[in-house]
Amino acid sequence: MRFADCFDPVGRVHGLPTFPWRLAPDGLATRRQLRALGLRPGGQDIAGQVLRPRRRRGPLTAFLYRIDRAKPVRPMTEARAAALAKANAARRNCPVCRRDAGYVIPASLGACVPCADSDSSRAA
Numbered sequence: 817m818r819f820a821d822c823f824d825p826v827g828r829v830h831g832l833p834t835f836p837w838r839l840a841p842d843g844l845a846t847r848r849q850l851r852a853l854g855l856r857p858g859g860q861d862i863a864g865q866v867l868r869p870r871r872r873r874g875p876l877t878a879f880l881y882r883i884d885r886a887k888p889v890r891p892m893t894e895a896r897a898a899a900l901a902k903a904n905a906a907r908r909n910c911p912v913c914r915r916d917a918g919y920v921i922p923a924s925l926g927a928c929v930p931c932a933d934s935d936s937s938r939a940a
Contacts (some may be wrong), residue, residue, distance in 0.1 A: 830865065837868035837876070844880040851889070858887030 824834040864880040907920045910928040917928040925932040
């Protein structure tokens with residue numbers, strides 16, 4: 817895919833108005849850009865997309881949303897903060913030794929580093 821293939825403002829080729837990377841028109845933003853503005857898409861339909869050509873794999877795609885239809889981000893409530901803290905604590909607890917590792921346990925290890933090291937030394 818070439819740079820010129822990424823420019824389709826009407827949406828004939830890709831079905832959505834498509835723009836090259838970093839060349840989206842004013843008034844449209846990605847989710848990340850909306851979040852930086854304190855906004856969220858708020859259930860609106862996708863207004864377009866930006867494509868960045870890549871050589872080996874398919875293009876990188878980011879969907880665009882209208883800024884004027886975006887809604888403010890919902891405020892963090894005490895209940896949401898408590899639920900988030902509980903979920904993060906569960907990611908830090910080692911299933912083998914049942915202790916708080918003090919860091920998020922990597923899914924590739926499945927246990928804290930000391931437990932994973934002791935399991936690998938037993939297997940060898």
